[in-house]
Amino acid sequence: MLAAPDHRFVLSNLGRYTDVLRLRGGRSLTVRFLELRDAEALLDYFRSLSQRSRYSRLMGAASELPPSELDKALHVGEGNRFAVVAEMKVDGVDTLVGEARYSFDAQSGESEFGLSIGDTWQGQGVGAALLANIECRAAALGARMLFGETLRNNEQMIGLARKSGYMFGRAPDDWRLTRFDKALHAAADIPCESWRQAARAGWPLHEDAPAH
Numbered sequence: 001m002l003a004a005p006d007h008r009f010v011l012s013n014l015g016r017y018t019d020v021l022r023l024r025g026g027r028s029l030t031v032r033f034l035e036l037r038d039a040e041a042l043l044d045y046f047r048s049l050s051q052r053s054r055y056s057r058l059m060g061a062a063s064e065l066p067p068s069e070l071d072k073a074l075h076v077g078e079g080n081r082f083a084v085v086a087e088m089k090v091d092g093v094d095t096l097v098g099e100a101r102y103s104f105d106a107q108s109g110e111s112e113f114g115l116s117i118g119d120t121w122q123g124q125g126v127g128a129a130l131l132a133n134i135e136c137r138a139a140a141l142g143a144r145m146l147f148g149e150t151l152r153n154n155e156q157m158i159g160l161a162r163k164s165g166y167m168f169g170r171a172p173d174d175w176r177l178t179r180f181d182k183a184l185h186a187a188a189d190i191p192c193e194s195w196r197q198a199a200r201a202g203w204p205l206h207e208d209a210p211a212h
């Protein structure tokens with residue numbers, strides 16, 4: 001017998017879940033779900049990353065985003081996996097400056113994420129803003145815990161996680177990695193559209209996180 005579909009993750013009109021964030025310095029950052037029309041831009045974005053950034057993000061040597069990863073990213077919501085892009089206006093043109101993916105395990109209540117910011121845009125608060133948005137999006141799915149894993153020598157990601165209030169521990173499956181996690185009840189006072197939509201749809205948001 002087929003399992004009943006989980007209607008929480010059947011996302012129609014992906015554009016509804018768009019957030020416009022204000023960066024320090026006043027610039028706007030738009031975070032939205034990845035759509036089919038973004039495939040080329042996302043591939044170009046990964047190609048344009050420095051070798052080091054790409055290695056850190058993909059945790060291995062690759063000259064571009066592997067097709068299987070692109071395919072997964074484009075199927076937003078399937079298998080409880082989600083992908084977003086972060087855009088800024090550059091000379092009047094919407095430009096992809098970062099991306100993130102997160103997944104949700106309803107059984108454990110945990111959400112895992114990975115993200116990257118284009119080299120030109122690193123060190124300007126974009127990563128911190130995107131991560132805060134992912135925290136809200138994950139909380140909107142009902143996640144109580146958000147975690148990530150990164151290479152032990154990835155000072156940027158470790159610095160970002162530390163600054164964002166994550167706790168560090170050993171990654172269980174790979175000695176090269178460190179794991180960091182954060183309880184989301186301490187994190188979800190950042191409004192995001194996913195949270196509002198989830199509240200409206202009556203999804204069981206966990207009690208610790210404040211409603212907006």
Ligand SMILES: CC(C)(COP(=O)(O)OP(=O)(O)OC[C@H]1O[C@@H](n2cnc3c(N)ncnc32)[C@H](O)[C@@H]1OP(=O)(O)O)[C@@H](O)C(=O)NCCC(=O)NCCS
Pocket residue numbers: 052053054056057113114115116117118121122123124125126127128129148149150154155156157158159160161163
């Ligand atoms: C890790 C990454 C996402 C951080 O994004 P970012 O936009 O550069 O980070 P921010 O500018 O928002 O910095 C936020 C905080 O992170 C820390 N941080 C950023 N760069 C750092 C560095 N080079 N060394 C130490 N800490 C750093 C700081 O605490 C910083 O706060 P501050 O600006 O007030 O000092 C980005 O550098 C990146 O994409 N790296 C390559 C891909 C990658 O490593 N992804 C992680 C895989 S899970």
